[in-house]
Amino acid sequence: MAKRGMLIVLSGPSGVGKGTVRKALFDTGATDFSYSISMTTRQPREGEVNGVDYYFVSKEEFEENIRNGEMLEYAKYVDNYYGTPLKYVNETLDQGKDVFLEIEVNGAMQVRANCPDAVFVFLTPPDLMELKHRLIGRGTDAMDVINKRIKKAVGEIRMMRNYDYAVVNDEVSQAVARIQMIIRSERLRVTRVMPDYEQMIGDEN
Amino acid sequence: MAKRGMLIVLSGPSGVGKGTVRKALFDTGATDFSYSISMTTRQPREGEVNGVDYYFVSKEEFEENIRNGEMLEYAKYVDNYYGTPLKYVNETLDQGKDVFLEIEVNGAMQVRANCPDAVFVFLTPPDLMELKHRLIGRGTDAMDVINKRIKKAVGEIRMMRNYDYAVVNDEVSQAVARIQMIIRSERLRVTRVMPDYEQMIGDEN
Numbered sequence: 039m040a041k042r043g044m045l046i047v048l049s050g051p052s053g054v055g056k057g058t059v060r061k062a063l064f065d066t067g068a069t070d071f072s073y074s075i076s077m078t079t080r081q082p083r084e085g086e087v088n089g090v091d092y093y094f095v096s097k098e099e100f101e102e103n104i105r106n107g108e109m110l111e112y113a114k115y116v117d118n119y120y121g122t123p124l125k126y127v128n129e130t131l132d133q134g135k136d137v138f139l140e141i142e143v144n145g146a147m148q149v150r151a152n153c154p155d156a157v158f159v160f161l162t163p164p165d166l167m168e169l170k171h172r173l174i175g176r177g178t179d180a181m182d183v184i185n186k187r188i189k190k191a192v193g194e195i196r197m198m199r200n201y202d203y204a205v206v207n208d209e210v211s212q213a214v215a216r217i218q219m220i221i222r223s224e225r226l227r228v229t230r231v232m233p234d235y236e237q238m239i240g241d242e243n
Numbered sequence: 244m245a246k247r248g249m250l251i252v253l254s255g256p257s258g259v260g261k262g263t264v265r266k267a268l269f270d271t272g273a274t275d276f277s278y279s280i281s282m283t284t285r286q287p288r289e290g291e292v293n294g295v296d297y298y299f300v301s302k303e304e305f306e307e308n309i310r311n312g313e314m315l316e317y318a319k320y321v322d323n324y325y326g327t328p329l330k331y332v333n334e335t336l337d338q339g340k341d342v343f344l345e346i347e348v349n350g351a352m353q354v355r356a357n358c359p360d361a362v363f364v365f366l367t368p369p370d371l372m373e374l375k376h377r378l379i380g381r382g383t384d385a386m387d388v389i390n391k392r393i394k395k396a397v398g399e400i401r402m403m404r405n406y407d408y409a410v411v412n413d414e415v416s417q418a419v420a421r422i423q424m425i426i427r428s429e430r431l432r433v434t435r436v437m438p439d440y441e442q443m444i445g446d447e448n
Contacts, residue, residue: 226409
């Protein structure tokens with residue numbers, strides 16, 4: 039049996055720039071892993087292509103997929119479903135190829151429950167670490183603005199705890215380079231290369 | 244309290260080239276971590292400098308260090324002690340700096356027991372993965388040579404299981420690049436960056 043591929047999950051708080059980073063990552067042309075296209079019930083926007091940007095399906099079709107256990111993860115936002123079909127992910131991993139998902143935090147937690155050996159990367163807003171300096175340094179923000187920002191930061195840091203890596207999205211090209219490094223490094227993990235070695239000595243021992 | 248540094252342990256089977264890779268790594272000049280110099284009771288060889296290559300001490304001094312719990316790890320080879328003094332490692336980690344050890348497999352397992360959050364890199368001989376191809380491909384080796392090589396490989400693969408990463412020493416410069424990548428990637432681990440974030444929001448929450 040061939041070694042199974044690795045599942046890589048990029049997620050992060052809403053508005054952090056997950057889609058931009060994912061697009062830049064695949065635009066490098068240096069990716070040796072596959073992008074799993076999401077499925078959605080929302081209408082295609084101008085220029086969006088079915089099977090490239092999303093799989094655009096009807097609400098009935100999406101709900102049938104859910105009922106049949108054919109979604110790796112899914113969520114509903116503003117009356118529309120978004121999710122990852124299980125079939126493509128499984129088939130690609132079975133071929134020994136790595137698969138990359140870019141999904142919302144709720145979806146990422148569903149994947150974590152089903153695929154604990156996936157690699158979970160949390161994209162963080164560049165200002166999360168600078169928050170304190172900024173708030174102390176400026177001293178001009180209204181108290182309710184400060185409190186709101188701190189509350190949001192606490193929520194983001196709590197989310198981060200469920201991930202393996204934290205990548206700051208200070209610059210898209212930097213974030214992309216860090217994600218590529220994490221993927222290459224994860225491929226050298228003993229738990230991931232061990233099946234190959236064990237298979238090699240399996241017949242004799 | 245400042246974040247503690249990360250302990251990086253490079254080990255591998257005897258003769259794999261750990262010392263050469265470690266030296267090449269530090270020769271790059273691009274290392275932002277400290278090398279922990281080992282202590283030994285063996286005689287300095289021509290050109291070796293005390294405090295650079297090793298700390299050369301007497302057998303009595305080494306054994307006193309052991310008795311006083313001042314060694315992070317140690318072992319005895321051919322009547323000579325080799326080990327890592329705890330003091331330098333702890334002081335450097337406490338300053339928030341990362342520390343690099345290059346030690347024998349027995350020592351690495353002692354470190355694993357004491358510092359489970361260290362990063363353990365296993366350097367593998369380049370022929371370990373090619374073993375089967377070679378043995379099948381050639382068909383010229385005597386049976387006892389084949390069996391001996393397989394037995395050695397099985398032992399090496401068993402050792403590898405106790406490590407986090409496996410780096411093939413096919414080319415020294417390649418092995419160095421992989422180790423640098425692993426260290427940079429490990430610095431992005433949520434478990435390692437989380438203390439900084441928690442400290443930041445600690446006062447407010």
